[in-house]
Amino acid sequence: MNINESSVKNLGDYLRYLSTMGIQRANSGHPGLPLGCADIGISLYGNIMKATAFKPDWINRDRFILSAGHGSMLVYSLNYIFGYDFKVSDLANFRQLKSKTAGHPEYEHELGIETTTGPLGQGFANAVGIAIEAKMMAARFNTPDFELFNYNTYVLMGDGCTMEGMTNEAASIAGSLGLDNLIAIYDDNNVTIDESSNETFTENVKGRYEALGWEVLESPVGTDIKDINNKLKTLVASKSGKPKLLIVKTKIGEGLDKLKGSHSAHGAPVGTKEIAFLVENSKLKSIAGSTDQVDAQDLIEKQLVTGDFFNVSNFSNDLGSVLETRKSYYKEWEVLFNQYKTIYADKYLELMEYKSTGLSDELRDLLINFSSKADATRNTSAEVLQIVAQKTNKIIGGCADLVASTKATVKGAKFITKNDFSGRNIAFGIREAAMGAIGNGLALSRDFIPFTSTFFTFIDYMKPAVRLASLMKLNHLFVFTHDSIYVGEDGPTHEPIEHLGATRLIPGLYTYRPANDMEMGFAYLEFMETEGPAVILGTRQVLNSNLFNLNANREDMYKSFKKGGYVMFDSNDKADVTLVGSGSEISTLYEAKLLLEAKGKKVRLVSVPCLEKFEEQSSEYINNVLGDAPVYFMETASHRGNKVFYDKKIFVRDITTFGLSGNYKDVATHFGFVADAAAKEILEFIGE
Amino acid sequence: MNINESSVKNLGDYLRYLSTMGIQRANSGHPGLPLGCADIGISLYGNIMKATAFKPDWINRDRFILSAGHGSMLVYSLNYIFGYDFKVSDLANFRQLKSKTAGHPEYEHELGIETTTGPLGQGFANAVGIAIEAKMMAARFNTPDFELFNYNTYVLMGDGCTMEGMTNEAASIAGSLGLDNLIAIYDDNNVTIDESSNETFTENVKGRYEALGWEVLESPVGTDIKDINNKLKTLVASKSGKPKLLIVKTKIGEGLDKLKGSHSAHGAPVGTKEIAFLVENSKLKSIAGSTDQVDAQDLIEKQLVTGDFFNVSNFSNDLGSVLETRKSYYKEWEVLFNQYKTIYADKYLELMEYKSTGLSDELRDLLINFSSKADATRNTSAEVLQIVAQKTNKIIGGCADLVASTKATVKGAKFITKNDFSGRNIAFGIREAAMGAIGNGLALSRDFIPFTSTFFTFIDYMKPAVRLASLMKLNHLFVFTHDSIYVGEDGPTHEPIEHLGATRLIPGLYTYRPANDMEMGFAYLEFMETEGPAVILGTRQVLNSNLFNLNANREDMYKSFKKGGYVMFDSNDKADVTLVGSGSEISTLYEAKLLLEAKGKKVRLVSVPCLEKFEEQSSEYINNVLGDAPVYFMETASHRGNKVFYDKKIFVRDITTFGLSGNYKDVATHFGFVADAAAKEILEFIGE
Secondary structure, eight states: OOOOHHHHHHHHHHHHHHHHHHHHHHTOSOOHHHHHHHHHHHHIIIIIOOOOTTSTTOTTOOEEEESSGGGHHHHHHHHHHTTSSOOHHHHHTTTOTTOSSOSSOOOBGGGTBOSOOOSTTHHHHHHHHHHHHHHHHHHHHOBTTBOOOOOOEEEEEOHHHHHSHHHHHHHHHHHHTTOTTEEEEEEEOOOOTTSOHHHHOOSOHHHHHHHTTOEEEEESOTTOHHHHHHHHHHHHHOOSSSOEEEEEEOOTTTTOSSSTTOGGGTSSOOOHHHHHHHHHTSTHHHHHTOSSHHHHHHHHHHHHHHTOOOOGGGGHHHHTTHHHHHHHHHHHHHHHHHHHHHHTHHHHHHHHHHHOOSOOHHHHHHHHTOOOOSOBHHHHHHHHHHHHHHHOTTEEEEESSOHHHHOOSOTTOOBOBTTBOOOSEEEOOSOHHHHHHHHHHHHTTSSOEEEEEEEGGGHHHHHHHHHHHHHTTOOOEEEEEOOSGGGOTTOGGGSOSSHHHHHHHSTTOEEEOOSSHHHHHHHHHHHHHSSSOEEEEEOSSBOOGGGSSOOOOHHHHHHHHTTSOEEEEOOSSSOSEEEEEOTHHHHHHHHHHHHHHHTTOOEEEEEOSOHHHHHHSOHHHHHHHHOSSOEEEEOSSOOTTGGGGBOTTEEEEOOOSOOOOSOHHHHHHHTTOSHHHHHHHHHHHTTO | OOOOHHHHHHHHHHHHHHHHHHHHHHTOSOOHHHHHHHHHHHHIIIIIOOOOTTSTTOTTOOEEEESSGGGHHHHHHHHHHTTSSOOHHHHHTTTOTTOSSOSSOOOBGGGTBOSOOOSTTHHHHHHHHHHHHHHHHHHHHOBTTBOOOOOOEEEEEOHHHHHSHHHHHHHHHHHHTTOTTEEEEEEEOOOOTTSOHHHHOOSOHHHHHHHTTOEEEEESOTTOHHHHHHHHHHHHHOOSSSOEEEEEEOOTTTTOSSSTTOGGGTSSOOOHHHHHHHHHTSTHHHHHTOSSHHHHHHHHHHHHHHTOOOOGGGGHHHHTTHHHHHHHHHHHHHHHHHHHHHHTHHHHHHHHHHHOOSOOHHHHHHHHTOOOOSOBHHHHHHHHHHHHHHHOTTEEEEESSOHHHHOOSOTTOOBOBTTBOOOSEEEOOSOHHHHHHHHHHHHTTSSOEEEEEEEGGGHHHHHHHHHHHHHTTOOOEEEEEOOSGGGGGGOGGGSOSSHHHHHHHSTTOEEEOOSSHHHHHHHHHHHHHSSSOEEEEEOSSBOOGGGSSOOOOHHHHHHHHTTSOEEEEOOSSSOSEEEEEOTHHHHHHHHHHHHHHHTTOOEEEEEOSOHHHHHHSOHHHHHHHHOSSOEEEEOSSOOTTGGGGBOTTEEEEOOOSOOOOSOHHHHHHHTTOSHHHHHHHHHHHTTO
């Protein structure tokens, strides 16, 4: 049973009350969206979506993404009303340290929060990723008689998300792929914080989305519950083969008295007088038992002190049997699924593989023992990627139109297209921002382990998504190549300088800069063994061949590698100098080492494939690796600013200016990243 | 006199030859765009644009931006043909170290390169900024009888730029502002590196731009010179009040034999056989005097060795008097301008102020001596901004819909609108990526000094533009507020952690994190006195009042400030510990200092408003400032990874995890950024 119009109105008003109360008590938050979209939310959960708090991790649940994450009280209130693991006290503790109700929604399936949102546009692109995942899972597991995966993804966005360019990128991809399982709702209230959207946002959103290949309907009145409900149903049922958008003309601050339609309702508590107005003009009046607005305000002020907001049990009649109906969607699917297990036992086992974590011993062995010929590590990375992709179907991904350069692709697998989602490669086009966030969307269910790839310098376009992958601990692999000034001819716009240091600073992310085949295999292995994202960097240029195919006890080496830095070549006697670097600089330092040894010097060479991990080790380990000799540290990257604190016994050869256009050897020579210049500099440094 | 169709064809083919030769000799580069757009380029320069190599910095010149910067040989060849300071030898040294012809175009007015492009989408958004600047200058200086500023901005973009989301943001702004002085040309060849655009880029670009408020025409054949020319003229003449787009269906590799239409022509040399084909099928055949393709190939191979490409003098007849015509545009304007000087002497003087650099003694005094009440430094920043804006009209700018929060606005000035560009504020909407790049566009002519502003965490959305501002040394001020975990309730998505360290790493950029009113005044002063961009950070929260309105010799203090770090409070006797930090941490450390002093400790407090500058000082200065005592360094920012190299006598209190949602005081307490916890930690560190 669904929810009728008057119940939507009652529950919508209750949601408005809960949201404004939570924000009032926190004295912080954004009431605008929950007030304007309350009825939409109730309609969606009550009448449209197939999902249930009974089984929040149901693999075929419809997803709801609040891309306008600042309206978080909408989703907390909705999820509370619809039985997810929220209590009134959680709502009353909105935005308090360690509460379940953070300022912006934080990814937690159990709570019905499908993804972390806040930075605008991200949630929308996540939703595109989820919709792609649904199609890809359907292509793998649905059969003519069993529609195991047919869920829809609903995403609510405001003016901000709609303005963000990444949303356009993601919407263009969605249009090209014909994602008819994606339904976006645009809360079109024409009011933003600075009250400026009338002058700065005059475009025809409907026309734009139609041009992007979407089916678009409009609801002219945000409180016309019947119309919204019907149009959502029309879109869900539509077989247009297009992604769908419902534009709802809402009023910001709907339900309030003086603040209705005002930008002041966007991002600050509305005050108890306005909440009292809300109570007095809704079913809450009878529940409150109040006789006028003054009484109501008094009551509200008391509730704000105690946190004892009106409970959802007051709305049992309005909710009716909808929670049961929602549960029944899952139960029906479960019956189907149990049949499927028997009839398609092989497919069921394959599905369980998608659902499992960890990696096989076979794959682990292959990665531990990976050896290859000397090459540019972008090619080495591609070789390892093929091994991983062959051994687990979970690996999928794509590039921002740079497969030819970054080589990140699943060889022999198809690209997904509008009519065929059985492939494993995704052509994102030249849309890095959306690529990052769609990759996150693909990682949310943890069925797939996506990789995304571009030149390292263009991490700048996808940084917001890299950050969110790290915050959500998503298994999303970022393969960035052309990792330094050795890019050469393309010049400073294409040569990363600050990016290596900057990427390392991101919490929850590890940046690997492998120096050879062995470290590349290890980097992939560690990514596969660990929860969370990683950046793996590859060079454009070929590295020193002596570093490849090294004879080594691989298990021991992997233990060292996991510590982020280790002695790669030691001197027989006490070292005169310890050379430290990462990636391609190990090649340069290795060559410098030979020059120094020819002059009778004792040299230790330390590889630091992951500086963050190295820093996490005990000072004893770090001191043992670096040793007592002076340290010459070389990286084609910026350590600008930090060097002021570096130990005096460390000489740093880095780059703090932009790169240059020229043959990569000329560029490297210009910046001093060649063995002979390094050897000379090292000798001077150690006082010879 | 303009250039007739057959001459466009001849010069177009010559441009194709020059471009493919330069790329062949460099063995690196992207011939696809110059081949496909050669005729468009010649038409534009020869028949449409009013600009001249005679006066490349003419303030009313039409601008040409190659947003698809990888096609750089197009602009080098064009500018060579049209008399800018390029020689054949420059084209032959394409992509060689320190040549004029870098891999991607690098900003240099003298060479007719209006902006640095390469990262896709940036040039397009720069062009929007330039078009806004033209309108703003016109609003300030044009009179009914003198159209001093009426230049057009032409921007050439490919599939990549068109896919990038930031282009949509910028195009939406352009539409809202009715920038009818902006003419974009879309090189629509449906071929990208990965050959994938047919599947991943199916949108209706014309429909999208029309929805964004643009006037759009199409040229169905990229070699139909007459049609392209006519449509460009139609667009230029149109009084639609809209920005304009010409979509030209080109063939990648136009002019070649086997590679015509192939994605292989996009980004690699085409080979001498193809160039020979080009020569044999163009006017170059007679110039070469070759009788067949084998001869031509032989000749080309010789030219590639010597770099002695065919000279433009062979095309004097085709160029005719066009260079004179182009010069005459300037000359006519110059006559006008000389009259204007006399008739509108005041306005002329005002214009000269826009054209001047440096700042007045009065403004310098005001900034040196700026004092204010204790406050959140976002407010302090706004106060200083008002002083600067009052004293120089060059200051203009805006926010990504966060004026209410970042406070970065010129008070009392209007927002520019479609019908009135006399204002000084720009409402960018929630479009950070475009804001950054439009700001760069506004800074290119150096008439204006733009500021752009958002929350610090959202620098992530505009990082590519921040980088390019730094590369081009643009006077673009980035005002970022809400600079740390003290944001509080909004939680981890809105709390910068890695951003401070990451911003510092960018070459050519200084990041200021002022601790009080004095440092804020100094930061603005130093930005105004220095060429290049700066980031100025502001706090959301109020800082310690004892740090404001300090009694100090301001000239001395400014000298110290300019060294990036200085002793703010010294102990009378030899210090037991030196406390070091920046921004809001100076407040915390100041309070910790009082607690430590109450326990009889001698404490030095060092403020480091600009760590990069501090690092640039002599080791003697740095050692003097830090002193001999152990150093306790506190920043609500990540130093992750780097700390492995930090001096053992330095204790670092930073944050290497994500922030949390909660009241800012609770969050700060959780992370140990409060005076009492710090004091305790400090005592432990110094061994008490």
